[in-house]
Amino acid sequence: MHITPEIEERLQRLQDKYEAMGQDMTSYLDGLLHADFLTYWDYIHLDTLLSLQSPKTPFPDEEIFIIYHQITELYFKLVLHECRQIANHATLNAAFFTSRLKRINSYFEALTQSFGIMVDGMEKEQFLQFRMSLLPASGFQSGQYRMIEIYATDFINLVAKDKREELRNAPMADQFEYIYWKFGATELSTGKKTLTLKQFEKKYAKTFIELGEACVANNFNALLSQLKTWGEDTGGLEDELRRFDVLVNVNWPLAHYKSAVRYLNREPEEIKATGGTNWQKYLPPRFQKRIFYPSLWTPEQVENWGKAWVDEVLNG
Ligand code: HEM
Numbered sequence: 001m002h003i004t005p006e007i008e009e010r011l012q013r014l015q016d017k018y019e020a021m022g023q024d025m026t027s028y029l030d031g032l033l034h035a036d037f038l039t040y041w042d043y044i045h046l047d048t049l050l051s052l053q054s055p056k057t058p059f060p061d062e063e064i065f066i067i068y069h070q071i072t073e074l075y076f077k078l079v080l081h082e083c084r085q086i087a088n089h090a091t092l093n094a095a096f097f098t099s100r101l102k103r104i105n106s107y108f109e110a111l112t113q114s115f116g117i118m119v120d121g122m123e124k125e126q127f128l129q130f131r132m133s134l135l136p137a138s139g140f141q142s143g144q145y146r147m148i149e150i151y152a153t154d155f156i157n158l159v160a161k162d163k164r165e166e167l168r169n170a171p172m173a174d175q176f177e178y179i180y181w182k183f184g185a186t187e188l189s190t191g192k193k194t195l196t197l198k199q200f201e202k203k204y205a206k207t208f209i210e211l212g213e214a215c216v217a218n219n220f221n222a223l224l225s226q227l228k229t230w231g232e233d234t235g236g237l238e239d240e241l242r243r244f245d246v247l248v249n250v251n252w253p254l255a256h257y258k259s260a261v262r263y264l265n266r267e268p269e270e271i272k273a274t275g276g277t278n279w280q281k282y283l284p285p286r287f288q289k290r291i292f293y294p295s296l297w298t299p300e301q302v303e304n305w306g307k308a309w310v311d312e313v314l315n316g
Contacts, residue, residue: 056133061122068117075107076144083151087218094232101240108247115255119262127263140185141200147211153221153292155212172212184282221293241293249290250306257283
Protein backbone atom coordinates (compact mmCIF):
# COMPACT_ATOMS: atom_id res chain seq x y z
CA MET A 1 0.00 0.00 0.00
CA HIS A 2 1.20 3.47 -0.84
CA ILE A 3 1.24 5.71 2.23
CA THR A 4 0.20 9.09 0.88
CA PRO A 5 1.04 12.29 2.76
CA GLU A 6 -2.66 12.53 3.72
CA ILE A 7 -2.59 9.07 5.37
CA GLU A 8 0.70 9.82 7.05
CA GLU A 9 -0.65 13.08 8.44
CA ARG A 10 -3.68 11.30 9.92
CA LEU A 11 -1.52 8.54 11.40
CA GLN A 12 0.61 11.19 13.02
CA ARG A 13 -2.47 12.87 14.54
CA LEU A 14 -3.75 9.52 15.81
CA GLN A 15 -0.32 8.74 17.26
CA ASP A 16 -0.35 12.12 19.06
CA LYS A 17 -3.84 11.52 20.38
CA TYR A 18 -3.08 8.10 21.85
CA GLU A 19 0.37 9.06 23.10
CA ALA A 20 -1.14 11.97 25.05
CA MET A 21 -3.25 9.44 26.96
CA GLY A 22 -0.38 6.98 27.40
CA GLN A 23 -1.97 4.56 24.93
CA ASP A 24 -0.48 2.42 22.19
CA MET A 25 -1.91 3.39 18.81
CA THR A 26 -1.21 0.05 17.09
CA SER A 27 -3.36 -1.81 19.63
CA TYR A 28 -6.26 0.48 18.75
CA LEU A 29 -5.64 -0.11 15.03
CA ASP A 30 -5.92 -3.86 15.75
CA GLY A 31 -9.22 -3.13 17.43
CA LEU A 32 -10.44 -1.40 14.26
CA LEU A 33 -9.63 -4.55 12.28
CA HIS A 34 -12.18 -6.51 14.29
CA ALA A 35 -14.81 -3.83 14.79
CA ASP A 36 -18.21 -4.25 13.10
CA PHE A 37 -19.49 -1.61 10.72
CA LEU A 38 -22.15 0.59 12.28
CA THR A 39 -25.66 -0.18 11.09
CA TYR A 40 -28.67 2.11 10.84
CA TRP A 41 -30.73 -0.02 13.20
CA ASP A 42 -28.08 -0.07 15.92
CA TYR A 43 -27.32 3.63 15.59
CA ILE A 44 -30.92 4.72 16.25
CA HIS A 45 -31.73 1.80 18.58
CA LEU A 46 -34.54 0.82 16.27
CA ASP A 47 -35.38 -2.51 17.90
CA THR A 48 -35.70 -0.82 21.30
CA LEU A 49 -37.79 1.98 19.83
CA LEU A 50 -40.18 -0.45 18.16
CA SER A 51 -40.52 -2.48 21.33
CA LEU A 52 -41.88 0.43 23.36
CA GLN A 53 -45.55 0.03 22.45
CA SER A 54 -47.50 -2.02 24.96
CA PRO A 55 -51.27 -1.69 24.44
CA LYS A 56 -53.41 -2.46 27.46
CA THR A 57 -56.29 -3.84 25.36
CA PRO A 58 -56.70 -5.89 22.15
CA PHE A 59 -58.24 -2.93 20.24
CA PRO A 60 -55.94 -2.31 17.24
CA ASP A 61 -56.44 1.47 17.35
CA GLU A 62 -54.90 1.71 20.81
CA GLU A 63 -51.50 1.28 19.14
CA ILE A 64 -52.12 4.45 17.08
CA PHE A 65 -52.94 6.30 20.30
CA ILE A 66 -49.74 5.16 22.00
CA ILE A 67 -47.45 5.80 19.02
CA TYR A 68 -48.82 9.27 18.36
CA HIS A 69 -48.30 10.22 22.00
CA GLN A 70 -44.74 8.91 21.77
CA ILE A 71 -44.14 10.89 18.57
CA THR A 72 -45.41 14.01 20.32
CA GLU A 73 -43.13 13.44 23.32
CA LEU A 74 -40.14 13.05 20.97
CA TYR A 75 -41.03 16.38 19.36
CA PHE A 76 -41.31 17.89 22.84
CA LYS A 77 -37.82 16.54 23.50
CA LEU A 78 -36.59 18.32 20.36
CA VAL A 79 -38.24 21.53 21.57
CA LEU A 80 -36.62 21.27 25.00
CA HIS A 81 -33.26 20.58 23.37
CA GLU A 82 -33.52 23.99 21.67
CA CYS A 83 -34.91 25.67 24.81
CA ARG A 84 -31.79 24.59 26.70
CA GLN A 85 -29.49 25.81 23.92
CA ILE A 86 -31.15 29.23 24.09
CA ALA A 87 -31.37 29.46 27.89
CA ASN A 88 -27.82 28.25 28.54
CA HIS A 89 -26.03 30.15 25.76
CA ALA A 90 -23.05 32.01 27.21
CA THR A 91 -23.15 34.86 24.65
CA LEU A 92 -26.74 34.87 23.42
CA ASN A 93 -27.71 37.30 20.66
CA ALA A 94 -30.97 37.91 18.79
CA ALA A 95 -29.76 36.03 15.68
CA PHE A 96 -29.06 32.77 17.54
CA PHE A 97 -32.23 33.05 19.62
CA THR A 98 -34.32 33.63 16.47
CA SER A 99 -32.75 30.75 14.53
CA ARG A 100 -33.36 28.27 17.35
CA LEU A 101 -36.88 29.56 17.94
CA LYS A 102 -37.62 28.96 14.26
CA ARG A 103 -36.70 25.31 14.81
CA ILE A 104 -39.05 25.14 17.80
CA ASN A 105 -41.84 26.70 15.78
CA SER A 106 -41.35 24.21 12.97
CA TYR A 107 -41.72 21.36 15.48
CA PHE A 108 -44.96 22.79 16.85
CA GLU A 109 -46.15 23.45 13.31
CA ALA A 110 -45.58 19.77 12.48
CA LEU A 111 -47.40 18.69 15.65
CA THR A 112 -50.37 20.92 14.92
CA GLN A 113 -50.57 19.79 11.28
CA SER A 114 -50.38 16.12 12.19
CA PHE A 115 -52.92 16.15 15.00
CA GLY A 116 -55.55 14.99 12.51
CA ILE A 117 -54.04 11.53 13.07
CA MET A 118 -55.70 11.69 16.48
CA VAL A 119 -58.87 13.44 15.42
CA ASP A 120 -59.80 11.29 12.41
CA GLY A 121 -57.40 8.38 12.64
CA MET A 122 -59.09 6.14 15.21
CA GLU A 123 -62.51 4.52 15.44
CA LYS A 124 -64.52 6.33 18.06
CA GLU A 125 -66.06 3.12 19.40
CA GLN A 126 -62.62 1.53 19.89
CA PHE A 127 -61.29 4.69 21.54
CA LEU A 128 -64.19 4.91 23.99
CA GLN A 129 -63.50 1.35 25.09
CA PHE A 130 -59.71 1.20 25.31
CA ARG A 131 -59.55 4.57 27.12
CA MET A 132 -61.27 3.00 30.11
CA SER A 133 -58.22 0.75 30.58
CA LEU A 134 -55.94 3.79 30.78
CA LEU A 135 -57.58 5.54 33.75
CA PRO A 136 -56.44 7.75 35.43
CA ALA A 137 -53.55 8.44 33.01
CA SER A 138 -53.92 11.51 30.80
CA GLY A 139 -51.83 13.60 28.41
CA PHE A 140 -52.39 16.22 31.10
CA GLN A 141 -49.50 14.46 32.84
CA SER A 142 -46.98 15.34 30.12
CA GLY A 143 -44.05 16.73 32.12
CA GLN A 144 -42.21 17.86 29.00
CA TYR A 145 -45.17 20.00 27.92
CA ARG A 146 -45.07 21.85 31.26
CA MET A 147 -41.29 22.28 31.06
CA ILE A 148 -41.61 23.94 27.65
CA GLU A 149 -44.02 26.44 29.23
CA ILE A 150 -41.56 27.16 32.04
CA TYR A 151 -38.75 27.90 29.55
CA ALA A 152 -41.10 30.03 27.45
CA THR A 153 -42.13 32.72 29.90
CA ASP A 154 -41.90 34.28 33.36
CA PHE A 155 -43.38 31.78 35.82
CA ILE A 156 -45.95 34.37 36.96
CA ASN A 157 -47.57 34.25 33.49
CA LEU A 158 -48.44 30.59 34.19
CA VAL A 159 -50.15 31.44 37.46
CA ALA A 160 -53.97 31.63 37.47
CA LYS A 161 -55.01 35.09 36.28
CA ASP A 162 -56.77 36.17 39.48
CA LYS A 163 -53.71 35.32 41.63
CA ARG A 164 -51.02 37.02 39.55
CA GLU A 165 -50.92 40.43 41.22
CA GLU A 166 -50.93 38.94 44.71
CA LEU A 167 -48.15 36.42 43.95
CA ARG A 168 -45.93 38.50 41.64
CA ASN A 169 -43.06 38.64 44.14
CA ALA A 170 -43.86 35.44 46.03
CA PRO A 171 -41.45 32.47 46.17
CA MET A 172 -41.65 30.08 43.23
CA ALA A 173 -43.15 27.31 45.39
CA ASP A 174 -46.06 29.60 46.36
CA GLN A 175 -46.63 30.60 42.75
CA PHE A 176 -46.58 26.92 41.79
CA GLU A 177 -49.53 26.25 44.11
CA TYR A 178 -51.64 28.40 41.80
CA ILE A 179 -50.26 27.35 38.42
CA TYR A 180 -53.13 27.50 35.93
CA TRP A 181 -53.35 23.79 35.11
CA LYS A 182 -54.15 22.74 38.66
CA PHE A 183 -57.56 24.30 38.22
CA GLY A 184 -58.22 22.15 35.19
CA ALA A 185 -57.65 19.03 37.26
CA THR A 186 -60.28 19.27 39.91
CA GLU A 187 -62.96 16.62 40.15
CA LEU A 188 -66.23 17.71 38.62
CA SER A 189 -68.36 16.39 41.46
CA THR A 190 -66.31 17.17 44.59
CA GLY A 191 -64.00 20.04 43.66
CA LYS A 192 -61.05 17.97 44.98
CA LYS A 193 -57.73 17.41 43.19
CA THR A 194 -58.03 14.51 40.75
CA LEU A 195 -55.84 11.46 41.19
CA THR A 196 -54.33 12.39 37.81
CA LEU A 197 -53.14 15.68 39.32
CA LYS A 198 -51.99 14.18 42.62
CA GLN A 199 -49.79 11.65 40.82
CA PHE A 200 -48.46 14.27 38.44
CA GLU A 201 -47.48 16.58 41.30
CA LYS A 202 -45.86 13.75 43.21
CA LYS A 203 -43.59 12.98 40.29
CA TYR A 204 -42.86 16.47 38.94
CA ALA A 205 -43.58 19.28 41.44
CA LYS A 206 -39.97 19.51 42.61
CA THR A 207 -38.62 19.43 39.04
CA PHE A 208 -41.01 22.18 37.91
CA ILE A 209 -40.22 24.48 40.85
CA GLU A 210 -36.48 23.97 40.40
CA LEU A 211 -36.69 24.61 36.67
CA GLY A 212 -38.78 27.75 37.33
CA GLU A 213 -36.11 29.01 39.71
CA ALA A 214 -33.35 28.21 37.23
CA CYS A 215 -35.22 30.09 34.48
CA VAL A 216 -35.94 33.34 36.35
CA ALA A 217 -33.29 35.23 34.39
CA ASN A 218 -33.19 33.14 31.24
CA ASN A 219 -36.70 32.16 30.26
CA PHE A 220 -37.55 33.50 26.79
CA ASN A 221 -39.40 36.53 28.12
CA ALA A 222 -36.52 37.53 30.40
CA LEU A 223 -34.00 36.95 27.61
CA LEU A 224 -35.96 39.16 25.22
CA SER A 225 -35.94 42.01 27.77
CA GLN A 226 -32.23 41.53 28.29
CA LEU A 227 -31.45 41.69 24.56
CA LYS A 228 -33.54 44.86 24.28
CA THR A 229 -31.62 46.44 27.17
CA TRP A 230 -28.41 45.70 25.31
CA GLY A 231 -29.79 47.58 22.32
CA GLU A 232 -30.14 44.56 20.03
CA ASP A 233 -32.58 44.69 17.14
CA THR A 234 -35.26 42.24 18.33
CA GLY A 235 -37.89 42.82 15.60
CA GLY A 236 -37.43 39.43 13.90
CA LEU A 237 -37.18 37.69 17.25
CA GLU A 238 -40.45 39.23 18.41
CA ASP A 239 -42.17 37.95 15.24
CA GLU A 240 -40.99 34.41 16.02
CA LEU A 241 -42.02 34.75 19.68
CA ARG A 242 -45.51 35.80 18.59
CA ARG A 243 -45.65 32.76 16.28
CA PHE A 244 -44.50 30.55 19.13
CA ASP A 245 -47.14 32.03 21.45
CA VAL A 246 -49.93 31.32 18.96
CA LEU A 247 -48.66 27.84 18.11
CA VAL A 248 -48.32 26.67 21.71
CA ASN A 249 -51.23 28.52 23.26
CA VAL A 250 -53.82 28.54 20.47
CA ASN A 251 -53.12 26.32 17.45
CA TRP A 252 -51.87 23.15 19.13
CA PRO A 253 -54.41 23.37 21.99
CA LEU A 254 -57.19 23.80 19.43
CA ALA A 255 -56.06 20.86 17.31
CA HIS A 256 -55.97 18.89 20.55
CA TYR A 257 -59.33 20.20 21.71
CA LYS A 258 -60.81 19.07 18.42
CA SER A 259 -59.90 15.48 19.35
CA ALA A 260 -61.65 15.84 22.71
CA VAL A 261 -64.74 17.20 20.94
CA ARG A 262 -64.68 14.35 18.43
CA TYR A 263 -64.36 11.54 20.97
CA LEU A 264 -65.84 12.89 24.17
CA ASN A 265 -68.66 15.15 23.03
CA ARG A 266 -71.92 13.31 23.39
CA GLU A 267 -75.14 15.28 23.68
CA PRO A 268 -76.69 16.08 26.03
CA GLU A 269 -73.85 15.28 28.44
CA GLU A 270 -70.16 15.10 27.62
CA ILE A 271 -68.22 11.91 28.32
CA LYS A 272 -65.90 12.15 31.31
CA ALA A 273 -62.22 12.53 30.40
CA THR A 274 -59.69 10.03 31.72
CA GLY A 275 -58.16 12.78 33.86
CA GLY A 276 -61.61 13.59 35.24
CA THR A 277 -61.43 17.25 34.25
CA ASN A 278 -64.20 19.52 33.21
CA TRP A 279 -62.48 19.54 29.83
CA GLN A 280 -65.07 21.59 27.94
CA LYS A 281 -64.56 24.48 30.32
CA TYR A 282 -60.84 23.88 30.80
CA LEU A 283 -59.30 23.09 27.42
CA PRO A 284 -60.45 25.89 25.04
CA PRO A 285 -57.69 28.52 24.72
CA ARG A 286 -60.19 31.37 24.87
CA PHE A 287 -61.04 30.32 28.45
CA GLN A 288 -57.49 29.53 29.54
CA LYS A 289 -56.11 32.64 27.83
CA ARG A 290 -52.58 31.41 28.28
CA ILE A 291 -50.26 34.04 26.79
CA PHE A 292 -46.48 33.85 27.08
CA TYR A 293 -45.75 37.39 25.80
CA PRO A 294 -48.66 39.72 26.70
CA SER A 295 -46.53 42.79 25.92
CA LEU A 296 -46.13 41.66 22.28
CA TRP A 297 -49.90 41.77 21.62
CA THR A 298 -52.40 44.61 21.44
CA PRO A 299 -55.14 44.75 24.13
CA GLU A 300 -57.64 43.78 21.43
CA GLN A 301 -55.61 40.71 20.42
CA VAL A 302 -55.39 39.68 24.07
CA GLU A 303 -59.12 40.21 24.46
CA ASN A 304 -59.88 37.98 21.44
CA TRP A 305 -57.28 35.30 22.22
CA GLY A 306 -58.31 32.01 20.59
CA LYS A 307 -61.84 33.09 19.79
CA ALA A 308 -62.15 32.88 16.02
CA TRP A 309 -60.47 29.51 16.00
CA VAL A 310 -62.68 28.07 18.72
CA ASP A 311 -65.82 29.03 16.85
CA GLU A 312 -64.42 27.28 13.77
CA VAL A 313 -63.63 24.08 15.72
CA LEU A 314 -66.99 23.93 17.41
CA ASN A 315 -69.11 24.82 14.40
CA GLY A 316 -66.93 23.32 11.64
C1 HEM B 1 -57.90 11.21 21.08
C2 HEM B 1 -56.93 11.95 21.50
C3 HEM B 1 -56.97 12.80 22.74
C4 HEM B 1 -58.03 13.13 23.55
C5 HEM B 1 -59.49 12.74 23.40
C6 HEM B 1 -57.50 13.94 24.61
C7 HEM B 1 -58.24 14.46 25.65
C8 HEM B 1 -57.76 15.26 26.67
C9 HEM B 1 -58.52 15.80 27.76
C10 HEM B 1 -60.00 15.56 27.96
C11 HEM B 1 -57.69 16.52 28.53
C12 HEM B 1 -58.04 17.25 29.84
C13 HEM B 1 -57.41 16.50 30.98
C14 HEM B 1 -58.16 15.19 31.29
O1 HEM B 1 -59.21 15.26 31.91
O2 HEM B 1 -57.66 14.13 30.92
C15 HEM B 1 -56.39 16.47 27.93
C16 HEM B 1 -55.28 17.15 28.39
C17 HEM B 1 -54.05 17.13 27.78
N1 HEM B 1 -53.67 16.28 26.76
FE1 HEM B 1 -54.90 15.21 25.60
N2 HEM B 1 -56.15 14.12 24.42
C18 HEM B 1 -55.79 13.41 23.29
C19 HEM B 1 -54.52 13.31 22.76
C20 HEM B 1 -53.40 13.90 23.28
C21 HEM B 1 -52.08 13.78 22.73
C22 HEM B 1 -51.68 12.98 21.49
C23 HEM B 1 -51.25 14.48 23.52
C24 HEM B 1 -49.77 14.59 23.34
C25 HEM B 1 -48.91 14.51 24.32
C26 HEM B 1 -52.03 15.09 24.57
C27 HEM B 1 -51.56 15.93 25.56
C28 HEM B 1 -52.35 16.57 26.47
C29 HEM B 1 -51.89 17.65 27.33
C30 HEM B 1 -50.49 18.27 27.34
C31 HEM B 1 -52.95 18.00 28.13
C32 HEM B 1 -52.99 19.15 29.15
C33 HEM B 1 -53.52 20.39 28.45
C34 HEM B 1 -53.65 21.60 29.34
O3 HEM B 1 -53.37 21.54 30.54
O4 HEM B 1 -54.06 22.67 28.82
N3 HEM B 1 -53.34 14.70 24.40
N4 HEM B 1 -56.45 15.69 26.80
